[in-house]
Amino acid sequence: MRELILIGIGTGNPDHLTAQAVRAINGADLILVPRKGPDKADLAELRHQILSSVLTNPATQVVDFVLPVRDAANPDYRAGVDDWHDAIAQAWAVAADRPGAEVVALLVWGDPSLYDSTLRIATRLDPVPTVRVIPGITAIQALAAAHAIPLNRIGAPFMVTTGRQLRDHGFPPGCDTCVVMLDGSCSFQSLPPEGLTIWWGAYLGMEGELIDHGPVAEAAPRILATRAAARARHGWIMDIYILRREG
Template sequence: MIDLTLIGIGSGSPGHLTREAITAMNRADVILIPDKGADKADLAELRRALCAEVLTGDTRLVEFAMPVRDATDGYAAGVERWHDAIAERWEQAITRHKAQRPALLVWGDPSLYDSTLRIAERIGQRMPLQLNVIPGITAIQALCAAHAIPLNALAAPVLITTGRQLRDHGWPECADRIVVMLDGDCSFQGLEPQGVRIWWGAYLGMPNQLLDHGPLAEAAPRIIARRAEVRADHGWIMDIYLMQRDPA
């Protein structure tokens, strides 16, 4: 029986690690570190730095090469094949290193717009598996804390969606406040900006954290330009934003 633990690590700051997460990291015999290539080497280094900060025992760090996603025949089919390939890499690493208590460090929280749980289900189909999940601080929490704002308006709902959904379907009619994740295209550009405010954050909790907010018409050009600049500098970016629409 493989005892696999998925550990939410927040947005990259050691301060985002809960005591439960630190205990789980030290309990693991192997922590799997995905290698996404030279352009995203900082992501693997951030995981290694977190481990160096809190590991006190014999936990080993094992890197594995992340497969590249191919969406030539459609987004959904490409993602399914990609998840199959990742699960195969996990299995190979676990078997090769004879890991009994492997763990993976998940940005934010494993339950929210993250596919690690779905990939773990595939591992459970390949070998006997006990799955444990350690919740983490989400990028949504980090964004609201950084801007010192509540997630929802008074007694009002909030909707969490993706850049793809916003781009393809526009502003959801069921909410006046929305959080947008996984948006590599700044999909807010397709909205009518009148009466809309935005709170944006990138690299939340890290030393290079970036924030901007204001009326969408004014803030959007700043965010687009800054986002492109820092993504070129680092080779990657993790960002998120919250928008509020005037009900009138």
């Protein structure tokens, strides 16, 4: 592997691909598609659907590989993540060990720069290839577009954070708007709902897109029920939300 291209593919909609991303896909010798088990087979199939819509280079190989699973039972979270990332880098190296596969590409949900570990994992390859990043539409952009709202108030900052941080530390100080990612526990439930409005979305840009918004006190029960039903139906869920505090 001489070069590794990390291609942001947006939130699953082929229309989210930039022209730069399409050129990079067709310029790769090999494209690796991770499989995360039968419960998340849809994620691999979505990548294949995207490729089928834009890949026209007959010389480009497409290879599936099994993505290692993080040991959630490890009490040392950081050590567990380090071991997991080492295993993923090894899986990449094995899957890419094919004749002629000098330029290898990975399709990354959203953008490789935002709450994604692909860039960090790439540094664990030995030898480390040249890494090229193709930016993609993020779930944050897709959420704001789905609700047709601006992310920030005039001249005001906003915070991008995680569900764990929201749950442990509350609404971020110094701003009235926060975007919450990686929240499997719906941590907005931990906040006093008075004066809080939520804009929520799941499967953004996909055929089964779900959105809801309103005062947290009113919208939270709907979102919890919708989210639980969707996760049970698909076996996985990708969701994100914006919280805005009045006053």
